[in-house]
Amino acid sequence: MRILNLRSSLLRGLSAGTAVATLATGLAACGGNSDAAGKSDSEAPGTVTVGAHSNGAAKETALKVSEVKAISAELPKTIAKKGKLVIGVGALPTGSVPLNFVGDDQKTLTGAEPDFGRLVAAVLGLKPEVKNLTWENLFVGIDSGKVDTAFSNVTDTEERKKKYEFATYRQDNLGFEVPKKSTWNFDGDYRNLAGKTVSVSRGTNQEKVLLEWKAKLKKEGKDLTVKYYPDNNSVYLALNSGKIDAHFGPNPSIVYHTTHTANTPNATRSAGKFSGAGTKLQGLIAATSKKDSGLAEPVSEAVNYLIKNGQYAKWLAAWNLSNEAVSTSKVNPPGLPLDNS
Numbered sequence: 001m002r003i004l005n006l007r008s009s010l011l012r013g014l015s016a017g018t019a020v021a022t023l024a025t026g027l028a029a030c031g032g033n034s035d036a037a038g039k040s041d042s043e044a045p046g047t048v049t050v051g052a053h054s055n056g057a058a059k060e061t062a063l064k065v066s067e068v069k070a071i072s073a074e075l076p077k078t079i080a081k082k083g084k085l086v087i088g089v090g091a092l093p094t095g096s097v098p099l100n101f102v103g104d105d106q107k108t109l110t111g112a113e114p115d116f117g118r119l120v121a122a123v124l125g126l127k128p129e130v131k132n133l134t135w136e137n138l139f140v141g142i143d144s145g146k147v148d149t150a151f152s153n154v155t156d157t158e159e160r161k162k163k164y165e166f167a168t169y170r171q172d173n174l175g176f177e178v179p180k181k182s183t184w185n186f187d188g189d190y191r192n193l194a195g196k197t198v199s200v201s202r203g204t205n206q207e208k209v210l211l212e213w214k215a216k217l218k219k220e221g222k223d224l225t226v227k228y229y230p231d232n233n234s235v236y237l238a239l240n241s242g243k244i245d246a247h248f249g250p251n252p253s254i255v256y257h258t259t260h261t262a263n264t265p266n267a268t269r270s271a272g273k274f275s276g277a278g279t280k281l282q283g284l285i286a287a288t289s290k291k292d293s294g295l296a297e298p299v300s301e302a303v304n305y306l307i308k309n310g311q312y313a314k315w316l317a318a319w320n321l322s323n324e325a326v327s328t329s330k331v332n333p334p335g336l337p338l339d340n341s
Contacts, residue, residue: 050118061317086147089150193213205276283335
């Protein structure tokens with residue numbers, strides 16, 4: 001699932017459209033293996049720094065976390081032997097502030113997701129190796145074994161469980177973003193989308209949800225126009241020019257973007273949220289590994305260790321995502337249903 005956003009510092013003295021174009025250029029330059037966020041060369045043993053190089057998107061915070069041998073002992077032998085955890089992040093081409101994006105040093109992949117992958121790796125006693133990929137190639141990497149596990153805002157779905165196993169770590173909430181002057185609100189009812197034009201990213205959970213609403217409206221004799229754009233710049237230009245009524249995407253991006261455009265001519269606002277798993281189930285974001293890889297259990301235990309010992313809450317707070325906390329990590333819990341009813 002991708003997230004569309006701006007960096008706050010780029011907004012000062014730039015129009016929103018110019019800002020996104022500038023950010024997209026910087027992010028597209030990053031591919032393949034990426035420097036992990038943080039200060040690994042200077043960090044003291046047992047320390048993971050989150051929010052490094054975030055350009056104001058997070059509060060840089062040093063967290064104490066070391067290997068927990070009772071958990072690392074449960075790792076698959078192949079992973080333990082190589083001594084590293086290859087973390088996949090689907091941040092190409094334009095990144096997803098605040099979840100994954102190229103930092104202010106123009107080379108480091110930072111964001112809440114790679115940061116959390118690094119925290120989990122520390123508990124497992126493994127060196128993190130972050131690979132920056134497109135959304136589609138993120139799953140190709142898992143399938144081929146080139147990626148051990150993805151920390152990339154992936155929703156737990158029953159369809160994906162056919163090929164992957166999950167260790168949950170954050171709530172999955174979707175949201176609508178509209179121009180601040182718009183009076184439209186979702187209000188939890190898909191019927192309010194009738195007659196609207198909404199953009200969404202291809203290949204994402206939110207696209208699946210939106211297309212199912214479109215089908216329901218069609219049966220009721222009503223229209224919903226769905227638009228696709230290749231990058232952040234195009235989405236926000238369309239929103240600001242009135243070519244679309246709303247953008248439907250992950251809630252973290254919308255909260256971030258509305259906050260950082262609040263005092264600009266192109267200010268936007270949130271027009272409502274929706275669980276990524278539908279009306280009957282709270283959606284969950286999960287570390288995603290190849291099915292039967294044996295990674296889901298130790299990763300989940302590592303997450304629960306971080307929750308119990310406070311590093312989890314500090315990580316969320318650093319990235320302003322505390323409202324998406326889970327009380328416990330679960331392995332392969334019920335996800336977005338196959339019928340998405």
